Amino acid sequence: MRSQLLALRMFVVTAMVLVAAAFGLAPAASAAPHPDVKLAHRPIVFVHGWHSGPGTWNHMVDKTREYGYTSDELYRFDYSSFSQVGNGSTPIRALADKLGAFIEKEDLLNKSPDGQIDIVAHSMGGLVSRAYLKQNEGSKTTAHLVTLATPNHGTILSYFCIPGIPQCDEQAREMDAGSGFLTWLNGGTETPGSTHYATFRSNVGDEPMVPPTTYWCDTTVVGVDEDGEKSLKHSGRTSILKGAANFVSPCVGHDQIANDDWTIDKALHLIADSDGAHTPKAAQVRCGELGEHWGKGSWPRPGGWVSAHAQSCVVATGAPHAATKSVHTELQIRGCGYWFGYASIWWYTGAGNINCDVHADGILWRDGYWGAHDKPSSSVYERWMQVRTKDVPAAKGAQVEGSWKFDVHAYHDSEWDVKAAKADSGSLIIK
Secondary structure (H helix, E strand, C coil): CHHHHHHHHHHHHHHHHHHHHHCCCCCHHHCCCCCCCCCCCCCEEEECCCCCCHHHHHHHHHHHHHHCCCHHHEEEECCHHHCECCECCCCHHHHHHHHHHHHHHCCHHHHCCCCCEEEEEECHHHHHHHHHHHHCCHHHCEEEEEEECCCCCCCHHHHCCCCCCCCCCHHHHHCCCCCHHHHHHCCCCCCCCCCEEEEEECCCCCCCCCCCCCCCCCCCCCCECCCCCECCCCCCHHHCCCCCEEEECCCCCCCHHHHCHHHHHHHHHHHCCCCCCCCCCEEEEEECCCEEEECCCCCCCCCCCEEEEEEEEEEEEECCCCCEEEEEEEEEEEEEEEEECCCCEEEECCCCCCCEEEEEEEEEEECCEEEEEECCEEEECCCCEEEECCCEEEECCCEEEEEEEEEEECCCCHHHCEEEEEEEEEEEECC
16 A cells, blocks of 8 residues: 555656646756846945944935935945944044945945945044045945045044043044044045045034034034144034035034935935936036125124125936936025124124025026026025025036025125125036
8 A cells, every 4th residue: 555655646746747847847946046136226335423323324314215216225334333432442444444344245346237336424434434445445436425524634522532531542533633544544635536525514614613603513523624734713624525526514413414404415416327327316416616705804803794605506407317407506505694893703693683694696507598597585594595596407418507696694784795796606518
């Protein structure tokens, strides 16, 4: 009986194999492994800051998904176990090696549709990322590096570090202006390779240190200029990189800049491909220099003179490979304030019941003709604002440019206003 059952079982198994072969099926054990599928978009690596963690990026990751990225295209490098109070002895260059190992472990270069990555970094994470680009040849495979509130030339807080205090660890000392690490990092060119660099800071850079009305927006990355010189007058300029696109965000704190929607929107536009080949959207941004404008007189003479910094940009966005893009020009006002002569103190708007009032006249030029002409006005109880023109279409090959004239009122008497100031974006060719 047993032999008959065995024979029946062998018959059934043989029949199943023959049926499978007839229908082109194969046993699961012999199935060939599938090759790795390329990501649709170039992956983004987020790098947090000193004594922080990957939770820094929660809001920005959400906004990035809304922009069109998928979760498997977004990576958070977590080195928090090597950067906490009492455990910050790992040098920044060693953290850069760990970033390189993370990118290799995740196989990001092979997954990327163009063999490159984008990096967005906050605070000391920007130094880790820059060290990776410099010592690990990361500049060859990093398309864009965006740093938020990074002490690229140091912070004066590190200068006052006292040995023995847990917070004054090796990483904090390496962020002192003139440290061996920063001297190495900024030696030669500050923006090596073919990588596109952009920096964001919330301090304009000339905030006088007299709280509360003249407070720094970012109270952590302060006191050093773009040349590594300690200076309380140019407090926020340490974040500037020579050769990068440098922006001033709205007046938000050091940790809040990674959650600021204006900053996030600009950062995503800056890392987008001009034709959207490997990013969810196509985007191009061209901005003029951040210019300082005064009414009567100039700092530090008393008399109630109004001042504001302004930057004009032209922004073009569209679907990947679209024949046309939507284009507008915008005017960003930063550091709006006035010298209050009676009290002999500098005040920013947003204090003392004083608003920043802007009346602007903006033209978007398209191939030498008006594409849009708007006269926006705004009054805010802040030291910053933005006005813009409406969107207009522009085809590939078109040359577009933004041009602004504006007045700024920030004092009781209009005699002191900034009047007929100008800001231009520079020209951009639509791709």
